[in-house]
Amino acid sequence: MLEITNLHATVGGPDKPTPILKGLTLSIPAGEIHAIMGPNGAGKSTLANVLGGKPGYDVTEGSVTFNGQDLLALDPHERAAAGLFLGFQYPVEIPGVSNVQFLREALNSQRKARGEEPLSGGEFLKLAKDKAGLLQMDMDMLKRQVNVGFSGGEKKRAEMVQMGILNPSFAVLDETDSGLDIDALRIVGAGINSIMRSPDKAVLLITHYQRLLDVVKPDKVSVLAGGRIVETGGPELALRLEAEGYDTVMA
């Protein structure tokens, strides 16, 4: 489903490019939840941002195909319409725009790009209520401005509600577990399972901690270090990392 081949990327613009990804290769087939772990500064968030198409991240070599399509040739909104969802490590506050308006416009933009009919106001609210319920989020929060005044945990939960509403085929989740308490972690993990655990979907799950993986149970775990994938294994790799640390495992 997602094929990343020899990906090199820099940040800092053309004047002062700093190489971050240095030949990253990774293949994630449909039906797989693939966790990426790695020390700080390894390039995990850069990988997420490059996949999402964030301005300021320049791909200098390599390719990314998504369902056979050249992902890097698409603008961020076209990637979303193609079925890619980027869960933000730091979801952005948008004063003056309500979640309901934002998500309805987003969903209908995606549907329009795919040649589907837009959802009516009533249909959308029903869907939103359903997905908010799944993440145990009060509908009142969806009427509020996007992420404004939300706690760190509420923002992450709202990201998952957004994912549920937009129903992507592939999700890149960048440290969705950071800032969550134990109960919220369980709810968010169950949300990921319920929304994305499917033979025709896949997830790239970036995390520092085993505790989210206890709930989500990845099929594969890869270690990202120095801008490359240095080791790939099953769920037991994450347990080893947790017990022994990156230095030992990568030595």
Next chain:
Amino acid sequence: MAEGATLTLPTRRDEAWRYADMDGVARIGVDALDAWQDIAVAAGESITRCMIVGSDAPELHRFRVKLGEGATAAFFVTNAGQDYTRVELEVHLAKGAHFEFGGVTIGGGDATREFVTQVTHAEPDATSNQTIRAVHWNTGTGNFLGEIKVARDAQKTDAAQDFKALLLEAGASANAVPQLEIFADDVKCAHGATVGELDESARFYMMARGLDPATVQRLLVQAFIGDAFVALADEAEHERLLDAALSALEGAKL
């Protein structure tokens, strides 16, 4: 101006015309300069005026508003001229009166759009609140010149001005000139002015959810100018002013 005096065009040396488009002023002509609309609001009464101004020719709209004791006047204006468009409000507040102003200047091209207000708190306990938002691109300009005068015995005056500009590309400009002239000692006068660009992180976040660049810009501009019309309770008028502003945005630099 004294009766019988010869009217002359203002110059940029006149404080209230400092950022005006003098070519546009000349095309409006000296006769139109004296065309003030006088509005008197009797004690305890209230009025609301909603206006969409601007066309492909220069326009000048001048209002003199006199508020009686406890009276309220609210003006909400979308200024979307394709040529020089100036709205002036001279407001005189009696005891306990309130003046509310929400204004939006929006547009590209090379036109100047401006609001010029002079609010006189002549007696105690009067309040005024002015919220102006400017959104410009190409080499378009938005100005707000706001003067607040507080008379010696106008104690407990509460006057606020808030100006924010959003420039969608380099070359567009915004000017804010707050002027306070306060002779009373127990007053609150607040003013603020900022100029910025669209929030890039919000832009990327919204695009990552599937919104195309034009929709992202419309939503962010709508949120930005929304502050100016918060105090307008009439939903239909609210929508009319907002729609006029947002339709001016079509074709703006993304």
